[in-house]
């Protein structure tokens with residue numbers, strides 16, 4: 315019987331490669347001390363999936379015959395441990411993988427022998443296995459979607475030649491970034507020298523789980539923190555976070571503008587409930603509304619002088635944090651997402667007060683999810699003016715104005731954080 319960590323990893327791989335869905339947020343719940351092993355192993359399997367499959371193929375009797383997913387998962391889990399997790403014994407790596415293959419729900423029992431033979435052979439020289447896998451071309455781990463994301467991420471910064479360097483960075487597990495909500499900075503966290511207010515783990519410090527669970531701090535990516543450090547003088551009286559759950563950005567809006575009324579919308583009922591609980595735990599006042607933001611805004615009679623629209627998107631800027639995304643992106647219905655963003659954006663623009671600020675953001679590098687919306691809106695709505703609310707360094711060379719930039723799109727080669735595009739408008 316495989317241990318829970320390997321079983322969880324195998325189930326997560328089936329979710330991605332069998333069901334075509336993202337790894338659920340709490341996929342490692344209940345793993346306790348084994349969570350670190352599970353996370354490392356799942357990351358290795360996803361980030362090296364293409365190369366792991368390519369390594370196995372020539373060793374099969376009939377390489378062109380389809381191999382059941384249960385066999386591919388068991389082999390990937392076994393090989394990843396043998397190649398990259400030296401702390402795992404040969405015995406554990408091989409036997410647990412054979413156990414996965416034997417599991418009727420997630421394995422393929424007729425291939426137990428095949429999995430056993432292939433892994434035993436690989437275990438004879440783990441260094442050679444690692445060298446063989448690392449020596450395969452990195453592009454084997456990139457889907458057409460991933461290739462496009464890399465190209466789009468680099469192009470506006472004039473760095474098109476740096477695809478391999480960017481991929482190599484995105485293939486490392488990301489460093490978590492934190493924000494203090496109350497009290498003092500706990501031991502093990504230190505200020506991020508490049509981003510005021512941002513905290514990071516000191517070298518060798520453990521993940522601050524207890525501090526996060528106490529509600530005194532939260533995880534927030536560096537890009538989101540930089541995005542929310544916008545410079546905008548007029549104090550808002552009414553603010554809207556139009557797509558708010560899980561509430562990281564709602565929290566910052568509430569802390570930055572404590573005197574303003576805050577409405578937080580979320581379409582999905584369970585996420586809206588979670589948002590309510592999170593804000594209550596943090597002692598923040600906001601009117602949480604479970605609704606489709608566009609419908610709610612179009613009901614009329616509502617206006618806001620600060621609107622944040624952190625729209626649903628492809629997530630193409632989060633490949634580092636979500637290594638399953640390269641394998642799911644090709645099946646994404648991008649035109650539907652883009653139309654949804656446009657619908658939300660138009661509704662939001664209609665509720666912006668004169669002199670107010672609208673920030674639209676997506677964690678994506680794809681131009682159709684932000685840059686194209688911005689151009690279309692500027693052309694269609696003469697009353698809108700770009701607002702230079704971010705330091706110029708966050709803009710692309712073409713978008714850097716004297717007083718800053720109205721288009722937030724950090725250079726992925728010099729900025730460590732998720733890929734984001736955001737733009738800001740005010741209305742005359």
Ligand SMILES: C[S@@+](CC[C@H](N)C(=O)[O-])C[C@H]1O[C@@H](n2cnc3c(N)ncnc32)[C@H](O)[C@@H]1O
Pocket residue numbers: 556557558559560561562563564579580581582585605606607608624625626627658
């Ligand atoms: C990118 S996430 C927001 C993340 C959030 N701003 C934060 O920083 O924690 C987008 C959220 O919008 C919600 N959403 C998607 N379509 C929506 C709609 N039409 N109206 C309201 N919420 C929507 C999604 O369920 C998801 O929770």
